[in-house]
Amino acid sequence: MINYEKLLEQxxxxxxxxxxxxxxxxxIFYFGKYIAKFLSRVAHRAMKKTNIDETLxxxxxxxxxxxxxxxxxxxxxxSLGVQTTSLVAVMGAAGLAIGLSLKDQVxxxxxxxxxxxxxxxxxxDTVTLAGQTGTVLTIQVFQxxxxxxxxxxxxxxxxxxxxxxxxxxxxxxxxxxxxxxGISYGSDIKKAKDIMLETMRSHEKVLKDPExxxxxxxxxDSSVNLFAxxxxxxxxxxxxxxxLLENIKVNLTNGGVEIPFPQMDVYxxxxxxxx
Numbered sequence: 001m002i003n004y005e006k007l008l009e010q011x012x013x014x015x016x017x018x019x020x021x022x023x024x025x026x027x028i029f030y031f032g033k034y035i036a037k038f039l040s041r042v043a044h045r046a047m048k049k050t051n052i053d054e055t056l057x058x059x060x061x062x063x064x065x066x067x068x069x070x071x072x073x074x075x076x077x078x079s080l081g082v083q084t085t086s087l088v089a090v091m092g093a094a095g096l097a098i099g100l101s102l103k104d105q106v107x108x109x110x111x112x113x114x115x116x117x118x119x120x121x122x123x124x125d126t127v128t129l130a131g132q133t134g135t136v137l138t139i140q141v142f143q144x145x146x147x148x149x150x151x152x153x154x155x156x157x158x159x160x161x162x163x164x165x166x167x168x169x170x171x172x173x174x175x176x177x178x179x180x181x182g183i184s185y186g187s188d189i190k191k192a193k194d195i196m197l198e199t200m201r202s203h204e205k206v207l208k209d210p211e212x213x214x215x216x217x218x219x220x221d222s223s224v225n226l227f228a229x230x231x232x233x234x235x236x237x238x239x240x241x242x243x244l245l246e247n248i249k250v251n252l253t254n255g256g257v258e259i260p261f262p263q264m265d266v267y268x269x270x271x272x273x274x275x
Contacts, residue, residue, distance in 0.1 A: 025076040032072030040065035059116045059139075104159070108142040111158035115139055121168045128167035130160040174207065175234045177241045181248060182223030184258040189216065192226060192257045199247045200230040205240045207231045223260045 044061040116139065121127045125136050127146070132154050134146035144161055146154045169175070183192050193214045200212035212230040219225075228248065232240045252259060 021080050025079045028079055029072060029076040032075060033069065036065055036068035036072055039068060059112075059141075062141075104157075105142060107159040108157050111162040112139070112141045112143075114162055115144065115158060120166045121171070125168055125170040127169065128165075130156050130164045132156060133167075169237075170234055173234060174231050175237050177230050177232060177237065177244060179228040179241075179244060179248070180217060180225055181228060181252070182220065182225045182260060183252070184260045185224060187224070187257045189224060189226070191255060192252060195251050195255050195257065196226065196228045196248055199251050200228060200244060203230075203240065203243060203247070205232050205236045205243075207233075 040061050043064050044057055047057040047060065115121075121129075121136055123136050123138060127133070127136060129144060129146065132146055132148070134148040134152075134154060137145045137147050137153070139145075141158075143155045143157050146156065148154060181192075181196065183189070196214045197212055200206050200214075206212060207230070210231050212228070214226060214228045217225045217227040228244070230240075230244065249259065
């Protein structure tokens with residue numbers, strides 16, 4: 001005969017035990033999540049005080065939080081009596097299967113880690129990545145986001161970034177402006193060079209050191225091509241280049257130096273019968 005009183009006592013005991021375990025799991029999860037966030041923020045502030053790059057600091061903060069959160073989840077499940085050893089093994093196998101099916105994303109993740117560790121560029125730099133030029137808005141785990149000069153947002157997979165050529169226009173403090181100016185064969189080369197040098201030297205953004213230079217680059221089919229080279233601060237490159245092109249053109253024209261343009265001369269010869 002079933003002893004209902006004893007059965008009820010056993011049920012109540014199991015319920016009380018499970019309730020305590022559930023309460024403990026909830027408390028571990030809640031406070032553990034809070035502590036994980038707190039520790040990741042503390043680590044982030046500590047890294048910023050040591051002048052670590054903001055991109056690297058933010059990435060490491062997310063990694064630290066993810067690792068601590070995983071520990072919290074395992075501790076919570078363990079308090080419920082779940083065999084976490086087998087669970088970790090199952091999660092590992094599932095992770096392997098997911099990794100094989102998402103190999104492109106895994107490659108992007110690995111490339112993202114390399115970008116953060118090697119730091120070929122940082123947020124705010126002007127770069128060319130995978131054939132796209134713009135300013136780096138953010139470096140994420142799987143992709144890098146650029147803003148182009150015409151205000152477009154471009155998302156580039158990190159694997160494409162690392163597999164291609166990276167051009168960083170902001171890494172160096174100064175940058176050279178190379179110009180090629182063609183003048184006619186009948187123009188005075190020395191006069192043209194002097195005008196170009198004076199135009200570059202008089203521009204307020206052009207650096208005095210290194211000094212601007214000018215000379216003959218090549219004797220082309222229809223023009224003598226001169227080079228003009230000057231150095232500016234990297235942030236002044238685009239505006240200064242536009243100014244120099246305009247000013248050199250105006251000053252050469254005012255100085256009587258002809259800038260040729262493509263043209264064709266047609267000569268008609270009369271035969272003796274037509275004459």
